[in-house]
Every structure is written in C-alpha cells, then in structure tokens.
Amino acid sequence: MSLHLSDEEFLDFQSFIHRQTGIQMHRGKKALICGRLAKRLQQCGMPSYGDYFRFIHTAQGQGEHQTCIDLLTTNETYFFREPKHFDWLTDYLRGLSPGTQPLRLWSAACSSGEEAYSLAMVLTEYSPRAWQLMGSDISTRMLERARTGHYPMARNKHLPPELLKKYCLRGTGRQDGTFLITKALRERVEFCHINLNEALPQVGLFDVIFLRNVMIYFGSATKQAVVNRLAQQLRPGGFLCIGHSESLNDVQHPLQPLAPAIFRKPGTAV
Incomplete structure (x- = not known):
C-alpha cells in the first residue's frame, strides 16, 4: 500500500x-x-x-x-548527555551538608530513561542526604522502556567505565549486546506520565529539575508557560537545568541565571 x-x-x-x-x-x-x-x-x-x-x-x-x-514525539537521548550539567550536580552535592530533608530531583522529559538513571548514579555516588528522583515523559512508550532499564550496549559509550561496572549488568546469551541497570538503582527512580503542556499533577517541590533539549521545539508562549509551571515546582533556592542549545531570553520567568543553561529560583535553600 x-x-x-x-x-x-x-x-x-x-x-x-x-x-x-x-x-x-x-x-x-x-x-x-x-x-x-x-x-x-x-x-x-x-x-x-x-x-x-x-x-x-x-x-x-x-x-x-x-x-x-x-x-x-522526538526521543533522542543518551547517558550523561551534556556532561557539564552532571559535573555541576556533582559539585553541588559535594557542597551540601547532611540534612533531614531529602533531596528531590526531576528529570522532566526523561524519554527512555538514560538521563534519569545518569542522575541516579550521581546521586548515589555523591549525595550526603537521602534523595528521591522522578522521571516523566509525555510518551507512554518511552516510559515503558525507561522502567525496564534495558539498553543496547551501544548506548553506554558516554557512561563512565566505573559507573558502567558498578550500576549495569552485561547481557549474556539471548541478551548479548545489551546491558541492564541494576535492580537497586531502577527501584530508586519513579517514572510517571506527565504532559508539561498542561496543568501539572501534584508532584511536590524539587531541589533540581532537568528539562533539557525539549524547549527547542516550543514557541515562546509555550516555553514561557512551561518554565513558569516548573518554577512553581522548585523549592526556594532550587535549580532548573535546560539544554545548552536552549535559551530563556525570549520569555519572562522568576529564575536567575547561575551558569550556562542553569537557573536558580530566588530564596534560601533548606
């Protein structure tokens, strides 16, 4: 046909x-x-x-x-994409003092899960506090893949070898040529279906939100609405990370630029 x-x-x-x-x-x-x-x-x-x-x-x-x-919907992603954000997150975590309030992070367009699991690895390695991590996407098909944590071996090329060895299992037999995120790490990530273009469900407040390489597909009005929705979900002193090819120059928002593609919500973090 x-x-x-x-x-x-x-x-x-x-x-x-x-x-x-x-x-x-x-x-x-x-x-x-x-x-x-x-x-x-x-x-x-x-x-x-x-x-x-x-x-x-x-x-x-x-x-x-x-x-x-x-x-x-476009779903191109890989582990530790745009590594400067993960370097920043590592430094941020190292500078934190232990506290009673868990850190909360959100991978707000997680696609098939690579970004969320990359964040989980960094949090496990460096966070001095208990932490919670949510990954969300508009594609239920991608979320199903993310929950499995099962990837072709070719997808691990940006994954640091020590983290690959520690948090991933190499497939054998019928699963040769693939790897699986360890069950312990998979269980630390909550995946849910969220459309950022609509009113957000009650997901609570976050210390860090990653929304990267998505807003390049948005017009200014949509971008402004999405950024302001996410800003409301940040705790005072919380951070929003966007893609390095993206900009917020064309929208009004309450966030302050901190570093390339990193913005901070005014206020004192707990």
Missing part, C-alpha cells in the same frame, strides 16, 4: 501535536510524520493519513490517540 501525506493532512497533524504537546513541527517534518506513522496505519488497516487522523479523534480510537503522540 502506497501512502501519501497531503498538505492538508500534514496541517491536521501539525495542529494536533502542537495542541497536545506544545511542539511546533515545521514543514520540514512532513517526512518524519510519514515515516513514523506509515507502519502504524497499515497495522490499523487505515487507507490514508486522513482516515487515521479522523480515527484517533473518535471514541473507538481513544487509545490510539496516545499511540500517535508517542510515535510523533
């Missing part, structure tokens, strides 16, 4: 994704939509992209609605 995505159908999906996730897909993403949805259309027996689009907006296609979002 040969499928063609018309300009009108592209605009439908473009509007849908922006409405649901805040992500802006320019016309250059037309091929991406075709590539990511073509197989799914065949699986669902849909003769065209237009039929599939109409289907996901029916009661019968309600479950397919999330599947479409999962397929169209």
Whole structure:
C-alpha cells in the first residue's frame, strides 16, 4: 500500500501535536510524520493519513490517540548527555551538608530513561542526604522502556567505565549486546506520565529539575508557560537545568541565571 501525506493532512497533524504537546513541527517534518506513522496505519488497516487522523479523534480510537503522540514525539537521548550539567550536580552535592530533608530531583522529559538513571548514579555516588528522583515523559512508550532499564550496549559509550561496572549488568546469551541497570538503582527512580503542556499533577517541590533539549521545539508562549509551571515546582533556592542549545531570553520567568543553561529560583535553600 502506497501512502501519501497531503498538505492538508500534514496541517491536521501539525495542529494536533502542537495542541497536545506544545511542539511546533515545521514543514520540514512532513517526512518524519510519514515515516513514523506509515507502519502504524497499515497495522490499523487505515487507507490514508486522513482516515487515521479522523480515527484517533473518535471514541473507538481513544487509545490510539496516545499511540500517535508517542510515535510523533522526538526521543533522542543518551547517558550523561551534556556532561557539564552532571559535573555541576556533582559539585553541588559535594557542597551540601547532611540534612533531614531529602533531596528531590526531576528529570522532566526523561524519554527512555538514560538521563534519569545518569542522575541516579550521581546521586548515589555523591549525595550526603537521602534523595528521591522522578522521571516523566509525555510518551507512554518511552516510559515503558525507561522502567525496564534495558539498553543496547551501544548506548553506554558516554557512561563512565566505573559507573558502567558498578550500576549495569552485561547481557549474556539471548541478551548479548545489551546491558541492564541494576535492580537497586531502577527501584530508586519513579517514572510517571506527565504532559508539561498542561496543568501539572501534584508532584511536590524539587531541589533540581532537568528539562533539557525539549524547549527547542516550543514557541515562546509555550516555553514561557512551561518554565513558569516548573518554577512553581522548585523549592526556594532550587535549580532548573535546560539544554545548552536552549535559551530563556525570549520569555519572562522568576529564575536567575547561575551558569550556562542553569537557573536558580530566588530564596534560601533548606
């Protein structure tokens, strides 16, 4: 079956994704939509992209609605991506005094979990306090992968060898060529489904939030709304880390720049 995505159908999906996730897909993403949805259309027996689009907006296609979002959202990530943030976090943790209040961190667009597990390794190594870590994503498909903590061996190339040896298990037999995050570390991370483009659930306050390499897909209005939502979830003196290719210069927010791609909420940390 040969499928063609018309300009009108592209605009439908473009509007849908922006409405649901805040992500802006320019016309250059037309091929991406075709590539990511073509197989799914065949699986669902849909003769065209237009039929599939109409289907996901029916009661019968309600479950397919999330599947479409999962397929169209970008999920490129790897362990210890942009390592300067992890260097900063290590120094921050080393400078903390022991305290009774647990540290709380949030990987707010964790994709398949590499960032969250990278944070968990650093926290285990250096935190002088008890800690809690949450990873969230808009894609339920990525969250399922994250919970397993199971990755191809090629994904470990940025993982420091000593941490790879300490927190990862090499697959053997049928699992050869893969590695698994240890159960002890997997159990320290709570993964949940959150759409940052909507009102946030009651997740409490955090000391550090990582939201990296996501806002490059947002327009200014969406970016401002998301940053201000996250700022409300930071404790006084808490930190927001964004991607090094991102900027908050075009939005109004209550945070103070601390270092490249790191912002601090005014106030005194406990």
